[in-house]
Amino acid sequence: MHRFYIIPVLLCALLNHSTMLLAGGNGPVPAQYRAETITIHTDRDFYIAGERVYFRLDISNSYNEPASSIAYLVIRNRHSEVIERASLIVEDNMAKGSIYLPDTLSTSYYQLVAFTNLMRNFPEEYYAFKQIVAINRFDDTPYESLLPVNNDPAGYLAAPGNRSSGQESKGPPPDEPLRISMPGTTAGTRELFELEIESLLPGGTPAILTISVAQSSSFADGQRNKDAGGRDTTVPDRNPGINEGTTTAGTRGVTGATAAGSRFAGSSWFFKETNGPVLTGRVQNSINGEGIPGATVILSVTDTTLNLLYAITDNNGIFHFRLNDYHDGRQLWLSLYNDGNISDHAEIIIDNRYSLRIPFIPDTGRQMIPGREHILASRDIVRVNKTLGIDHNLHEERAARGFRPVIYSNPAHTLETLREYEYLENLQEIARELLPFLRIRRQGDLYTSTMMLRYEDTYLQDTPAYFIDGIYTGDLNNLMHLDSDDIERIELHNYNWRHGNILFPGIVALFSTGRHYSEIEPAGGTTTTFQHQAAGFSSYNPPDHAKTEMRRSRPDFRQLLLWDPAFIIGPEQQKKVVSFFTSDLKGEFTVKVSGFTGNGKIISQEARFIVADKEVAGTSNSRVPINLNPAESRDVAQQPENGMAAAINTTEVSPRNTEERDGTPPVTAAKEINSEDKDTEKLFEQGLSGRVTPPPRRLIGDQHYPDEEWHRGDVTLEHGQVVYNKLLRYNGYLDELFWLYEGDYQQVLIDRNMVKEFRFRSVFTGETTLFRKLEIDSPLFIGKNEIFAEILYEGDISVYTCRRVIETARGDYMLGNIIYGGMRIKPSHVYIIRLPDGTMHTTRRISRRSILGMFPDNRREVRRLLREHNMIPRTEQELVKTAIILGNYFK
Numbered sequence: 100m101h102r103f104y105i106i107p108v109l110l111c112a113l114l115n116h117s118t119m120l121l122a123g124g125n126g127p128v129p130a131q132y133r134a135e136t137i138t139i140h141t142d143r144d145f146y147i148a149g150e151r152v153y154f155r156l157d158i159s160n161s162y163n164e165p166a167s168s169i170a171y172l173v174i175r176n177r178h179s180e181v182i183e184r185a186s187l188i189v190e191d192n193m194a195k196g197s198i199y200l201p202d203t204l205s206t207s208y209y210q211l212v213a214f215t216n217l218m219r220n221f222p223e224e225y226y227a228f229k230q231i232v233a234i235n236r237f238d239d240t241p242y243e244s245l246l247p248v249n250n251d252p253a254g255y256l257a258a259p260g261n262r263s264s265g266q267e268s269k270g271p272p273p274d275e276p277l278r279i280s281m282p283g284t285t286a287g288t289r290e291l292f293e294l295e296i297e298s299l300l301p302g303g304t305p306a307i308l309t310i311s312v313a314q315s316s317s318f319a320d321g322q323r324n325k326d327a328g329g330r331d332t333t334v335p336d337r338n339p340g341i342n343e344g345t346t347t348a349g350t351r352g353v354t355g356a357t358a359a360g361s362r363f364a365g366s367s368w369f370f371k372e373t374n375g376p377v378l379t380g381r382v383q384n385s386i387n388g389e390g391i392p393g394a395t396v397i398l399s400v401t402d403t404t405l406n407l408l409y410a411i412t413d414n415n416g417i418f419h420f421r422l423n424d425y426h427d428g429r430q431l432w433l434s435l436y437n438d439g440n441i442s443d444h445a446e447i448i449i450d451n452r453y454s455l456r457i458p459f460i461p462d463t464g465r466q467m468i469p470g471r472e473h474i475l476a477s478r479d480i481v482r483v484n485k486t487l488g489i490d491h492n493l494h495e496e497r498a499a500r501g502f503r504p505v506i507y508s509n510p511a512h513t514l515e516t517l518r519e520y521e522y523l524e525n526l527q528e529i530a531r532e533l534l535p536f537l538r539i540r541r542q543g544d545l546y547t548s549t550m551m552l553r554y555e556d557t558y559l560q561d562t563p564a565y566f567i568d569g570i571y572t573g574d575l576n577n578l579m580h581l582d583s584d585d586i587e588r589i590e591l592h593n594y595n596w597r598h599g600n601i602l603f604p605g606i607v608a609l610f611s612t613g614r615h616y617s618e619i620e621p622a623g624g625t626t627t628t629f630q631h632q633a634a635g636f637s638s639y640n641p642p643d644h645a646k647t648e649m650r651r652s653r654p655d656f657r658q659l660l661l662w663d664p665a666f667i668i669g670p671e672q673q674k675k676v677v678s679f680f681t682s683d684l685k686g687e688f689t690v691k692v693s694g695f696t697g698n699g700k701i702i703s704q705e706a707r708f709i710v711a712d713k714e715v716a717g718t719s720n721s722r723v724p725i726n727l728n729p730a731e732s733r734d735v736a737q738q739p740e741n742g743m744a745a746a747i748n749t750t751e752v753s754p755r756n757t758e759e760r761d762g763t764p765p766v767t768a769a770k771e772i773n774s775e776d777k778d779t780e781k782l783f784e785q786g787l788s789g790r791v792t793p794p795p796r797r798l799i800g801d802q803h804y805p806d807e808e809w810h811r812g813d814v815t816l817e818h819g820q821v822v823y824n825k826l827l828r829y830n831g832y833l834d835e836l837f838w839l840y841e842g843d844y845q846q847v848l849i850d851r852n853m854v855k856e857f858r859f860r861s862v863f864t865g866e867t868t869l870f871r872k873l874e875i876d877s878p879l880f881i882g883k884n885e886i887f888a889e890i891l892y893e894g895d896i897s898v899y900t901c902r903r904v905i906e907t908a909r910g911d912y913m914l915g916n917i918i919y920g921g922m923r924i925k926p927s928h929v930y931i932i933r934l935p936d937g938t939m940h941t942t943r944r945i946s947r948r949s950i951l952g953m954f955p956d957n958r959r960e961v962r963r964l965l966r967e968h969n970m971i972p973r974t975e976q977e978l979v980k981t982a983i984i985l986g987n988y989f990k
Contacts, residue, residue, distance in 0.1 A: 134220070134371070135160050135167060137213045137227035138701065140309040140693055142639070142662045144319040145232045145469040147481040148204040151197040151492055152231065153639055155309050155664040156213050157695050158192050166192040167215040169372045169633065171452060174198065175210045179458040182209075186376065186633045188497060189215075193307065195664040197492060197637040206235045206244040208461035216377055216452065219369040223457045230462055232319075232469060236478040242471045247463045276300055276702040277308075277692055285709045286681050289644045289655065292708075294677045296668060300696060303670030308694035308702075310677060312661040315689040315707060316473035320466035370419065376633075377783075378420040379450040380433065382412045382624070386444050390416025395436040395601060396447065400429040401616055402569040405590065405608045407506050408785060409436070409601055421783040424501025427632035435624035436564075436601060437573045445624045480656040480684075491657070493640035497633065502818035506598040506788050508852035510590035510608070511553050512536060518612075523583040526575075536593045537563075537607065539575070546575050550605035553593045563593075563605030568616040577619050578609065587612045597840060597847050599786020638664075644680045657682040666694075681710045787814060787822055787838050789849040809839050810859040817855045827859060829870060831904035832924055834886055836870075851887075873899065877941040879929050888931055892979040895986030899931040900975065930978065935989060945978050947971055950985075957989075964988055 135158055142153040152174075158166035166189055174183040182204070187194035200209075213227040234241045280295040298306060370377050382394040396418050398408040406425075410418040422431075433449065435441050461467075469477075484490070514533055523529045527546065530537045538558070539548045549558045565572045572578060592606035639662040642655060661679040668675055681688075688710060693703035812827040814836070826839035836857055838847045856871040869890045880886060880901075888899035908923040932940045932953060942949040947965060950972060954961045964984055965971070972981045 134162065134217045135215050136225070137170065137215070137218070138695070139211055139213050139227050139229040140311075140664070141211070141229060141231065142311045142659055143313050143317040144230075144467075145317050145473065145477070146200055146234070147477050148200050148233050148235045149202040149481055149485060151199050151637070152211070153197045153311075153637075153659075153662045153664070154195065154211070156187065156189075156194040156227070157307075158189055158194065158215060159695070159699060160192070165373075167217055167372050168374070169376055170194045170213060170215050172198060172211060172213045173453055173455070174200075175212060175455070175459045176204075177208050177459060177461050179455065181453050181455070184453050184631065186631055188633050188636075193665065195636065196634055197639075198634075200233050202236075204233045204235060206238045206241040207233065208245070208463070208467070209233050210459045210461070212455060215372070216369045217371040219452065223455060230319075230467065232467065234469075234474050234478065236481055241474050241478075242468075245463070245468045275704065276306075276696075276700075277704040279690055279692065279704055279706040281706065281708055283708075285711055287712065288681055288683050288685065288710060290681050291645065292660075292679055292681055294690060294706075296666065296675055296677060296692060298668045298673045300702075303673050305667065305669035305697040306694055306702060308666040308668070308692050310661060310663040310666050311659070311691045312679060312688055313659045313691075314473070314684065315687040316470055317477075317658055318689055318691065375421050375423045376630075378422055378431070378628075378630075379452075380418055380420075381448045381450075382416045382418065382435065382445055383448060384442060384444050385446040390414070391442065391445055392416060394418075394441055394445065396420075397434045397436050397571045399432055399434075399566075399569050399571060400426060401432075401614075402503070403610060404503060404505065404569070405507075405566055405606070406503050406569055407571070407598070408504050409599060410782075411600060419782055422630060423504075424499040424633075425503050426501070426630045427499075429630055431628050431630055432570045432621070433626050433628070434571045434573060434621055436571070441624065447624055447626045449626060449628045477658065480658065483654060483656060487654070489653075491640050491642070492637055494635060494637040496635040504785060504818075505853070506603075507592055507596065507606075508850050510592050510606075511594065512591040514589040514591075515587070517583040517586050517589075520583060526579050526581050529583060529586070529589075534589065534591065536591055539579075546579055548575055548607075550591070550593045550607070552595070559593070559595060559604045561604035563607050564603045566606070566608045567619055568609070568611055568614075570616045570619075570621065572619055572621045574621075577621070581609065581611070581615065585611055585613070585615055594790035596788070596790050597845070598788045599784070600842065602791070638662075641679060655682040656684055658684065660688060666692075669697075685710050685712070781823065784822055785820065787825065787847065787849050788853055789838065789847040791845050792837075792848045794846055812857055812859040814838075814849070814857040815855045816853055819855075827857060829857075829859075829887065829902065831902045831926065832906075834883070834901075834903070836887065851885075857887075871899075873931065873939075875931070875939065875941070877929075877931075877939070879941050879943065891975055892982055894983065895935050895990050896982040897933040898975075898979055898982045899933070901929040901931065903927050903929055930975075932982065935986070945972050945974065950981060954985075960988070961985065 137159075138157045140155045140157070146152060154172070156170050156172065158170055160166045168189050170187045170189050172185045172187060172194075173181045175181055182201070183198055185196075185198050187196060209231050211227075211229040211231065213229075214223075218226060232245065238244060276299055278297040278299055280297065282293055286292045294310075294312075296308070296310070298304070300306065369379065378398075380396070382391045382396060383389060384391060390412070392412055392414045394412045394416070396410045396412065398410070398420050399406050408420055408422075410420055412418045433447050435445055435447065512534075517523075517529065517533070520533065523532060527539045527541070530539045530548075536551045536553070537548060538550070539546055548562055550563045551558050562575070565575055565578060567578060586609055588610040590606070590608040590610075592603075592608075594605065596603045596606060639659065641657060641660065644655075660681060661677070663677065666675070666677070686709070687707055690706045690708070691703070692705070693701070696702060807828075809826040809828050811824055814822045814825065814827070816822065826841065828837055828839075829835075830837055835851060836849045836854060838849050839845075840847055851872070854872060856869065858867050858869040860867050870887045871890055872885055873888045874884060875886050875888075876884065886901050888901050891898040891900055903926070904924050905927040906922050907925050927943065930942050930945060932942075934940070934953065940953045950965070951958050951961055965981070968984055970977065970981055970984065972978045
């Protein structure tokens with residue numbers, strides 16, 4: 100790379116090629132380019148409908164960055180139809196939990212598919228896949244339902260229970276990663292059993308593992324988990340032609356651009372979801388399919404409070420919304436804001452992230468079909484558990500951290516409980532009698548409305564925006580039939596109100612007494628979608644037979660004895676003991692340990708033991724490593740004459756690590772689409788909210804602002820979102836923040852209740868000034884309980900200042916031929932000192948006396964400290980130094 104200046108043309112070609120790969124080109128994608136990969140671990144391979152599939156997803160990021168915070172998992176049937184879906188919270192590059200298999204599932208093969216939103220920029224071949232089998236417990240011929248279409252003419256499935264992996268024994272590999280040691284090869288029923296997992300990795304390399312202990316007949320012979328590249332070292336490629344792009348599925352594409360399955364054009368990026376799920380869509384002309392650029396899309400949900408997100412479409416008509424927990428489990432309404440520039444033929448198409456293009460072609464080989472005896476026994480076990488209400492799943496709801504995206508903190512006028520008034524037959528009558536700020540007129544068969552500007556005797560020039568139950572309607576005429584019995588509350592916001600790039604010429608929000616929004620036909624280009632709630636964490640909670648309340652009268656027919664999705668070993672603890680209780684079931688059980696090392700290597704290990712009656716169970720107390728032969732039968736429980744079968748000791752390596760181990764230098768990947776970047780963050784920015792105002796009058800003396808210039812700055816809203824790089828200035832007389840909207844250079848008074856803090860950057864010195872909203876109780880701020888204060892220093896003792904501007908006198912003043920008037924003003928700063936106990940003291944003068952007055956119980960120590968440091972505070976810098984000295988002393 101140090102010679103890049105010699106070959107700029109080749110470098111540009113390389114970057115363009117990388118971008119095409121990220122955009123989801125048809126060609127195979129080398130592992131180094133794939134932004135993220137996923138591996139699926141499950142507790143078993145064979146299930147009965149009505150059981151849960153316990154899983155863990157390992158998400159690795161190829162750029163050594165944190166993985167996406169959300170992953171998606173779907174279950175498909177053999178017809179490639181999605182039957183279950185889940186969005187999962189990723190923590191520490193891992194998602195774990197369970198997904199329920201509905202009782203109504205037919206006996207068949209099913210497929211788990213896992214991916215992240217960022218992975219959708221690549222071909223679906225690079226998702227993660229895992230095949231399972233589900234048996235309907237009311238199916239009379241479940242085993243025959245799983246046979247190949249040709250009904251097995253060769254007869255290789257004629258002897259169920261004698262399945263063989265077909266592999267030759269080659270002995271354990273010389274570099275086995277793990278050792279599983281047991282106290283013996285047999286155990287009694289309901290007996291405490293212990294395993295010792297020992298890492299044999301060089302240097303004690305850390306690893307995060309899953310441990311599953313279940314009946315051996317619950318696992319498929321020889322099936323290994325596919326990585327996110329679709330590769331499988333055991334089962335050959337069963338979908339020929341997919342990598343060549345010859346396989347298609349019936350999904351609705353996006354006209355006007357090349358789309359892969361449900362994915363949008365290559366110009367549309369699917370973002371790495373780090374701060375919430377991202378909803379992607381497209382606004383297009385319904386006639387010719389061309390994308391409509393510059394359209395404003397409004398997203399809201401039905402609620403008792405007006406809520407709104409908006410997005411502007413790009414040159415291809417693509418838009419993105421970042422959602423939060425507030426939207427989970429709700430119907431989302433997306434509408435086009437009617438600003439006069441939208442065609443009547445505009446429509447909104449929402450991307451379906453769960454729609455998959457590649458069909459599922461099941462592997463019906465002998466290793467993938469459970470034995471007949473296992474099927475029959477499993478059905479009876481699930482029936483008993485369902486009848487007795489036995490459920491070992493422990494579900495924990497995750498804490499919601501969402502916020503309601505409002506566009507104003509409080510309406511200017513609210514009219515409530517309309518039923519207490521005389522009955523009014525329609526919205527025009529309601530406005531005439533009860534809403535003096537709103538005027539509705541009829542012109543032929545249509546109605547028009549105007550709204551009086553608050554505090555001024557003039558009307559807003561354009562029609563206000565109408566909402567019902569939080570949903571944007573865009574047309575007053577659809578609401579006119581609502582009478583006073585239909586409406587619970589009306590909120591009027593009679594301002595020219597700017598919310599980011601949208602200018603509302605007044606807002607009328609109606610909240611109905613029922614679901615009247617469902618009766619309204621919103622403006623053209625409206626569609627809905629449902630936002631699935633991210634799944635809470637669920638864990639397998641087996642019984643503890645050491646407790647006295649576990650009586651023999653309650654059966655324990657667990658086929659799954661243990662599921663630990665996050666078992667960690669490392670250099671600090673290379674040996675760890677795992678303990679669990681066996682159940683009432685007898686036979687062979689398999690211990691499967693698999694996972695990832697810290698450097699990305701896939702490792703796995705297996706061992707087996709027998710559960711028998713206590714009088715014949717082994718009683719050895721010394722742990723011995725179990726090394727078993729993979730060529731022997733997995734159904735030893737049904738063939739006791741075969742003795743103990745062999746454990747499979749396997750080391751699997753992901754394709755990416757193979758290339759790294761072979762010495763292939765990693766290719767510099769194209770820039771990852773990261774929603775934490777400021778440039779990307781602006782796509783999701785909802786902007787600032789406030790009313791458009793004229794500049795304040797010029798007054799006598801010092802001005803309203805500590806600095807008359809507009810400065811570039813960032814604003815942090817109350818819910819945590821940051822709005823970057825806006826033209827801002829602080830008005831010390833009003834204690835308000837103003838924003839200069841660069842679209843039309845109108846000045847906006849920002850809704851202060853929605854602001855947490857803001858910062859300026861000086862264009863001359865580059866220094867940053869940070870203001871934060873503080874709750875204050877001081878006689879110096881009469882009538883105020885919140886102020887914007889500049890942060891001078893934050894520590895054990897913090898120092899703030901309010902850049903206040905006060906009125907000193909009234910009277911006109913002539914400067915030249917211009918009369919300025921009415922009021923004289925000057926700065927009058929107030930300093931706020933917060934002590935370690937949280938109390939706040941205010942003072943207008945910086946002096947030693949004011950400092951001593953804040954420490955009535957420690958005046959002598961404070962006086963001594965100030966003398967020792969020769970500190971006589973008079974300036975703001977000296978006040979900060981004093982706070983540091985006192986903070987260090989009282990710490």
